[in-house]
Amino acid sequence: MSVVQNATRVADPRIPGCRHCPLTLNSASSPDVPVIESFRTSHGRAWSGDVIIEQGSRRSRLFTMFSGWGIKYKSLDSGERQVVHVLLPGDFVGIETCMFGAAEYSVQAVTDVTFCNFDADRFSEFSGAPGIGRRIMTMQAHETSMICERLTAIGASDARRNIAHLIASLHLRLLKLGLAQERGFRLPLSIQQIADAGGLTPVHVHRVLRALREERIVSLDCRKIEIMDLDGLRDIARVVGMDFPHDMML
Numbered sequence: 001m002s003v004v005q006n007a008t009r010v011a012d013p014r015i016p017g018c019r020h021c022p023l024t025l026n027s028a029s030s031p032d033v034p035v036i037e038s039f040r041t042s043h044g045r046a047w048s049g050d051v052i053i054e055q056g057s058r059r060s061r062l063f064t065m066f067s068g069w070g071i072k073y074k075s076l077d078s079g080e081r082q083v084v085h086v087l088l089p090g091d092f093v094g095i096e097t098c099m100f101g102a103a104e105y106s107v108q109a110v111t112d113v114t115f116c117n118f119d120a121d122r123f124s125e126f127s128g129a130p131g132i133g134r135r136i137m138t139m140q141a142h143e144t145s146m147i148c149e150r151l152t153a154i155g156a157s158d159a160r161r162n163i164a165h166l167i168a169s170l171h172l173r174l175l176k177l178g179l180a181q182e183r184g185f186r187l188p189l190s191i192q193q194i195a196d197a198g199g200l201t202p203v204h205v206h207r208v209l210r211a212l213r214e215e216r217i218v219s220l221d222c223r224k225i226e227i228m229d230l231d232g233l234r235d236i237a238r239v240v241g242m243d244f245p246h247d248m249m250l
Helices: 033-039 095-100 120-127 132-155 159-177 191-198 202-214 230-237
Strands: 040-046 051-053 063-067 070-075 081-087 106-109 113-118 184-186 218-221 224-227
Touching (some): 033 120, 113 120, 132 159, 159 191, 159 202, 159 224, 191 202
Antiparallel strands (some): 040 113, 051 106, 070 081, 070 106, 218 224
16 A cells, blocks of 8 residues: 655646536636636645545645545554545545644545645635635535444444445435436445445455345446446435535535
8 A cells, every 4th residue: 555645746648627527517617716726726636545645644635635545544453443434536636635734544545536636725715715714614514424324323223233324325415526426436435445435344244135125226337336226225225415515515
């Protein structure tokens, strides 16, 4: 596993500028775009398995996921870890490193990823710019709501609802990004990563997934989720879908 603390500046013609970013609905007309562009420094790239931010690092990092999947996790001295959030395109990462002076968590690329880097040394100036502060607060509030909902599913539910909630919530997020179909999506997380996201063991995850397949709710095969009963899945998960204004992304 490699650690990516110094993101290489990548000039990738496939990644559009802020004015034509596909992650937002009306970037070109937003008055915040010139400000966002003035703080963006580069496009970063990391490969599957790379640790982009290491827990405890005192180097400030600030970026928006552009493509690929990542995980945000906390590690214990004993070696256990808890995945606290699955990162998808549009997620804003690293604000804690700017505000607290050290990384409270690690961020690892699950797939190959690209991301838009911002000047972390100018975070106070950036967050104080008209319109930008509200965008950042909206994004952080939305992430906190998702993490709280996941925490409730982990701590106050059985394993069946826990795993169903993880699948249903990811499906809902991916649908909004146009990265899933109504009846399925690619799930690049390993069984161990799913277990870490649910506070379960891999053996327990296998048992729950087998039961959900036998009930013809969902099936996981070759890291692809097939949803056989969407209403049934959402009924088990009791997932709450929160609308997020895409024009509030950075």
